[in-house]
Amino acid sequence: MVTLDTQAWQHQYINVNQANQVRLHYVTQGEGDLVILLHGFPEFWYSWRFQLPALARHFKVVVPDLRGYNDSEKTQQGYDLKTLSQDILSLITALGYERAHIVGHDCGGVIAWYLAQNFPQALGKLVVLNAPPPDGLFREIWGQLDHLWRRWPLLACQVPGLAEYWLGSNLKGFVQDWFQRYSIRKAAFSNDTLQIYQSALEKAGAISAALASYRHLLLPQAWWPQFRNQVQQINIPTLVLWGADDPVLSRSLTESLEHLLTGPWRLRLLNDCGHWAMQEVPDLVNRELINFLRGDVLLLPNPNS
Numbered sequence: 001m002v003t004l005d006t007q008a009w010q011h012q013y014i015n016v017n018q019a020n021q022v023r024l025h026y027v028t029q030g031e032g033d034l035v036i037l038l039h040g041f042p043e044f045w046y047s048w049r050f051q052l053p054a055l056a057r058h059f060k061v062v063v064p065d066l067r068g069y070n071d072s073e074k075t076q077q078g079y080d081l082k083t084l085s086q087d088i089l090s091l092i093t094a095l096g097y098e099r100a101h102i103v104g105h106d107c108g109g110v111i112a113w114y115l116a117q118n119f120p121q122a123l124g125k126l127v128v129l130n131a132p133p134p135d136g137l138f139r140e141i142w143g144q145l146d147h148l149w150r151r152w153p154l155l156a157c158q159v160p161g162l163a164e165y166w167l168g169s170n171l172k173g174f175v176q177d178w179f180q181r182y183s184i185r186k187a188a189f190s191n192d193t194l195q196i197y198q199s200a201l202e203k204a205g206a207i208s209a210a211l212a213s214y215r216h217l218l219l220p221q222a223w224w225p226q227f228r229n230q231v232q233q234i235n236i237p238t239l240v241l242w243g244a245d246d247p248v249l250s251r252s253l254t255e256s257l258e259h260l261l262t263g264p265w266r267l268r269l270l271n272d273c274g275h276w277a278m279q280e281v282p283d284l285v286n287r288e289l290i291n292f293l294r295g296d297v298l299l300l301p302n303p304n305s
Contacts, residue, residue: 005053013071016090020078024091025071026064030056033124034097035293036088037063040106040131041214042178044070044200047105050282051289058294059101064091066108068209070200079213081134085114089122098122101293105129105278110217117232125293126238129277129285130246132253133231133260134217167207171198184245184274185281235263239292241285243273266292 010028015021027045029052037048037055045063055061065072067087068079078084088111092100101124104112109131116126117133167174175198179189201207238261244251254267268288270277278285 003053004049008056009052011071014091014094016094017078017083017087018090020075020083020086022067022075022078022087023073024064024067024087026062026091027052028060028062029053030058030060032059034092034095034100035059035061036091036100036102037061038088038102038104038108038111039063039066039069040104040108042175042201042210043106043197046070046196046200047276047279051103051278051286054286055289055293058290062091062095062100064088066111066213068213069206070203074205074209079209080216081111081114084111084213085118088115089119092122099124101125101127103127103129103289104131106131106275107214107217110134113234116234116236116238120234120236123236126234126236127241127289127292128238129241130243130249130275132249164208164211167201167211171201171207175201179276182246182248182275183280184243184247184272188276188279231260233260233262237263237292238265239288240265240267241277241288242267242269243275243277243280244269244271245273246275248275 008029011025012028013023013025015023025045035055037045037051039045039047044065048063052061052063064087067084068074078087088102092098099122102112102115104110104127106129109128110133112126112128113131113133116123172194175194176189179194179197180186183189201210240254240257242251242254251269254269257265257267270281270284273280
């Protein structure tokens with residue numbers, strides 16, 4: 001298990017996105033090529049605590065709180081996929097880099113897919129953990145009505161007003177249920193860890209902002225262009241890590257990736273692992289990330305290329 005040297009972590013703030021400005025909080029460690037880790041819902045930078053020290057031996061690692069989360073600014077707007085992606089592009093530039101390796105999980109993984117499809121020149125390599133491309137996310141959540149029962153917390157979060165009230169009045173229960181329901185290795189989420197997530201959501205405006213971001217990913221305007229237009233394929237080196245027993249996003253979402261990924265890529269299913277891969281099996285995820293980002297893993301060309 002990785003030893004967490006919290007004193008090596010630097011907490012900083014930065015203003016990004018000239019068109020839709022926001023002040024982001026981020027944690028950084030290490031020097032070298034830039035690696036940005038993007039968290040999901042309802043998380044914040046802390047979800048990558050096991051990856052920070054491991055990757056920092058080789059890279060400059062930056063883990064932002066996405067717009068609206070934890071210590072980043074809670075703006076009134078800007079929670080659509082396009083703006084959230086522009087936040088990350090602006091972050092790369094503001095840090096003095098032209099490109100970065102992007103690693104994303106859950107909703108952060110959807111942002112990572114979007115960046116790779118629309119701004120490949122800004123990415124070195126792409127890693128996605130348990131997150132489908134934007135159109136795949138909508139199909140998975142709404143397209144399998146027979147599995148609706150296991151997704152009721154996700155759907156409940158889509159109801160404005162009701163969701164804010166529900167979370168605000170039952171935050172402790174929500175946090176515990178959310179992480180335990182979608183994990184296989186329950187021990188990854190101790191009471192202390194769950195309290196840290198709860199405290200981040202208790203900050204003023206955090207629940208409303210996190211829900212706004214989460215809702216936008218499932219709105220028709222977020223996925224409709226993917227259906228209307230030809231899918232933008234990805235030609236940069238890509239690694240997909242997937243908790244094979246994810247109770248919310250099934251491994252079937254990986255079956256059509258060969259139509260999206262035209263460059264070298266690799267899929268690794270993580271056995272006995274649920275939705276929170278980097279926290280459930282951190283050592284395995286760290287090895288995969290380091291080997292891939294350092295170029296020690298041979299990727300096979302897309303079989304359709």
